Amino acid sequence: MIYDQPVLLNERQAGVAIEGALKQNIIAIQRLAVDTHGFTHFAMAAAKLLGFDLAPRLADLASRKLFLPHDVSVPASLEPMVERVGVSRAAREGWDGLLHLILSLKNGHGSAATIIARHGSAAKGMPVYEAGTLLGKVLRSLFLLDYLVKPVFRREVHRVLGQGESVHQLQRAIFAGRIEAKHARNLREVAATSGALTLLTNIVMAWNTAAMQKVVDREGADRFPAEHLGHIAPVAFRHINMHGKLHFPIEHYAGVAVAGRRQA
Structure with missing residues (x-):
């Protein structure tokens, strides 16, 4: 952006x-x-x-x-x-x-x-x-x-619009929730929020682009023609922990924990 x-x-x-x-x-x-x-x-x-x-x-x-x-x-x-x-x-x-x-x-x-x-x-x-x-x-x-x-x-018009909507989905993933009134009391504050969201969006897309380029360099450009890459926008985000949430599947180890407590 x-x-x-x-x-x-x-x-x-x-x-x-x-x-x-x-x-x-x-x-x-x-x-x-x-x-x-x-x-x-x-x-x-x-x-x-x-x-x-x-x-x-x-x-x-x-x-x-x-x-x-x-x-x-x-x-x-x-x-x-x-x-x-x-x-x-x-x-x-x-x-x-x-x-x-x-x-x-x-x-x-x-x-x-x-x-x-x-x-x-x-x-x-x-x-x-x-x-x-x-x-x-x-x-x-x-x-x-x-x-x-x-x-x-x-198809080209639809492709470009589809990529634009994918960027919006990425931004909604980065900024989940609403912009409260206290964060948008004037145009300067709204512009700051918009600019910060744009910066983070560009960081994600730059990281994705670099990762995609590594794959192309490793596998060879012949496997990934430019006309195909043009249809892939670097906007994927499911592999990124946007909000720093860590999930530990404790239920998988509940039995082990109980057995260890009994042995103790």
């Missing part, structure tokens, strides 16, 4: 995901996989203009529509899946403002999480929102076509 930030649950996390991609400078991100909570049409447009693709795994996929202009014809069998959209006056007027906003994010002026949150459904009718949402609808339609007809692409 190369960037962390505390977030509120049950809120859209599209801006948070994009901000994480912008804050890191270690790798060039081409695709950012998110679930439904990490997706909005506006965020999908913002990500594309920032230089990478938002790849969402959407819930209720059967009800999702393909957004097409009015003058694009499709076979009659596909018409129920299509929703026609047009370029409104507000969307036309908001294009320059949208580009200005994206440039500000690229230059580090402002928080992507805050800016994208402000351009949620409550901003409907605002020119910048309408421009970004219209572009996002087109991009999401293109994404769905790739997602539905390209099995390799679909």
Whole structure:
């Protein structure tokens, strides 16, 4: 994990995901996989203009529509899946403002999480929102076509999201329980908790990676092809005693202890 930030649950996390991609400078991100909570049409447009693709795994996929202009014809069998959209006056007027906003994010002026949150459904009718949402609808339609007809692409999106969920399981194993109010009285304390959890998560993953590399070095790279290793995230934790609990199977030796006492 190369960037962390505390977030509120049950809120859209599209801006948070994009901000994480912008804050890191270690790798060039081409695709950012998110679930439904990490997706909005506006965020999908913002990500594309920032230089990478938002790849969402959407819930209720059967009800999702393909957004097409009015003058694009499709076979009659596909018409129920299509929703026609047009370029409104507000969307036309908001294009320059949208580009200005994206440039500000690229230059580090402002928080992507805050800016994208402000351009949620409550901003409907605002020119910048309408421009970004219209572009996002087109991009999401293109994404769905790739997602539905390209099995390799679909599996890759699921693989990345699955590894992300595995990291969350590891973090829940490290930090069992709840964050009490006394430990989260202000943003600084919450950020410290988030940072500490991220550090411990990275330590576990680094240890696992080193252990996996020893096996690869010992057995030979031919036995573990890179394309296979790419599907194995270093997030296993059942072999780690997270909380220092020691279990002694005393019941297995109860008879021995009783016999020894009688002999004494």
